[in-house]
Amino acid sequence: MTGTSNAAKATGPLAGVKILDLTHVLLGPLGTMICGDFGADIIKVESAEGDTLRATGIMRNPGMGAAFLQANRNKRSIVIDLKKPEGAAILRELIKDADIFVHSMRAAAVRRLGFSYDDVKAINPRLIYCAAIGFGTKGPHADRPAYDDIIQGEAGVIGAELALTGAPRFASSLIADKTVGLTVAYALMAALYAREKSGKGQAIEIPMFETMVQFSMMEHLAGMVFEPSQGPVGHMRIRGRRAFATRDGHVCILAYTDRHWRALFPVFGHPEFVADPRYVNAVERQKRMGELYDMIEKNVAQMSTEDCLAVMTKADIPCGKVNRIEDLIEEPHAKAVGLFQDIDHPSEGRIRNVRPAVEFSDTPAQLRTPAPRLGEHTRDVLREAGYADADVESLIAAGVVKAG
Structure with missing residues (x-):
């Protein structure tokens, strides 16, 4: 595996792996960010306009939006005009000499540029080639564009909310982009392991629609797991599920096992429910989950958040406080483990990142470098590839590449 000046500083399990990242927005960049956290050298190949995520959300300076700063740490940016032969x-x-090539272009677009799997394999047979796309290439939707909103709708995420509440709401997070981004990360690592055994690269196709259907239907397929169907679709536990209002906030309580419920009933003044056949096991409780949640809601409303959590904890019933986003910065556990890290960015000043959450005992993940400015590393990457300084400057002058 190829090392570079950036990768040489890495301590993570992917140190020495070189990834060419042609993705944009959030899905692909999240997947490659994880690989970068784990030590890979990520060369982010951008157009002159840059990743569209650069221009999204709150920012101090143009092209350095908050979400971009989160999803593109541990990467180096090179700007290349791929439509020019020299680019x-x-x-x-x-x-x-790359290990991985990952893009998020539709098949026709990447073929026009001359970087299909067959094109790339001819240059480097050991290369792992990953296409993170909207819909699988074998289906009728193969050429459709896709973003998180579209896939939440197509893959049943909004449909589950519609069935539950009657309102077609999006999930309050970019759940499709991020779930498929995680899939990109683990697929790349699996392919690297396969190559260690076979010595050969391969093509990986990661379609958003198929990935999110698999994700959503894990529990929501329900009765349709069976043929013929044994009941409705949809996860029964979500019906009536809610956070509970206390006198001064909200809490989450999840009595999951028979033991949990046996402990919970006396706490809320119903010891007789412990032996009641209507609540004796999960099958019977599921039939009456709405009324059980109503019972919890009524009792919790009379308690403070602190008292409620103390009572639940003493009874060993899983519980937690509902934190606002801004509360998490000072959340005691997050502070104790150093989850938020402040770093100095060369153009953006002091910024905050959430460190890699995974802990390796021998090969620690790192937050080595902040997200790059557009074309910040163009000269460095070209020099490493063997281009003389004069040639680099000529390419910049001709508009083939751009240096930030």
Whole structure:
């Protein structure tokens, strides 16, 4: 595996792996960010306009939006005009010693640029080639564009909310982008392991629609797991599920096992429910989950958040406080483990990142470098690829590449 000046500083399990990242927005960048946290050298290949996520959300300076700063740490940015023959030639040169090539373009677009799997495999047979796309190439939707909103609708995420509440709401997070981004990360690592055994690269296709249907239907397929169907679709536990209002906030309580419920009933003044056949096991409780949640809600409303959590904890019933986003910065556990890290960015000043959550005993993940400015590392990457300084400056002058 190829090392570079950036990767040489890495301590994570992917140190020495070189990834060419042609993705944008959040899905692909999250997947490669994880690989970067784990030590890989991520070369982010951008157009002159840059990743569209750069221009999204709150920012101090143009092109450095808050979400971009989160999803693109531990990466180096090079700007290449791939529509110019000289630009395509640069990318082919970078491919020669790369371990992974990942993009989020539709098949027709990447073929026009000359970087299909067959094109890339001819340059580097050991390369792992990953296409993170909207819909699988074998289906009728293959050429459709896709974003998080579209896939939440198509894959049943909004449909589950519609069935539950009657309102077609999006999840309050970019759940499709981030779930598929995680899939990109684990798929790349699995392919690296396979290559260690076979010595050969391979193509990976990661479609958003199929990935999110698999994700959503894990519990929601329900009665339709069976043929013929044995009941309705939809996860029964979500019906009536809610956070509970206390006198001064909200809490989450999840009595999950028979033991939990046996402990909970006396706490809320119903010891007789312990032996009641209507509540004796999960099958019977599911039939009456709405009334059980109503019972919890009525009792919790009379308690403070602190008292409620203390009572639940003493009874060993899973519980937690509902934190606002802004509360998490000072949340005691998050502070104790150093989850939020403040770092100095060369153009953005002091910024906050959430550190890699995974803890490796021998090969620790790192937050090594902040998200790059557009084209910040163009010169460095080209020099590493063997381009002389004069040639680099000529390419910049011709508009083939751009240096930030």
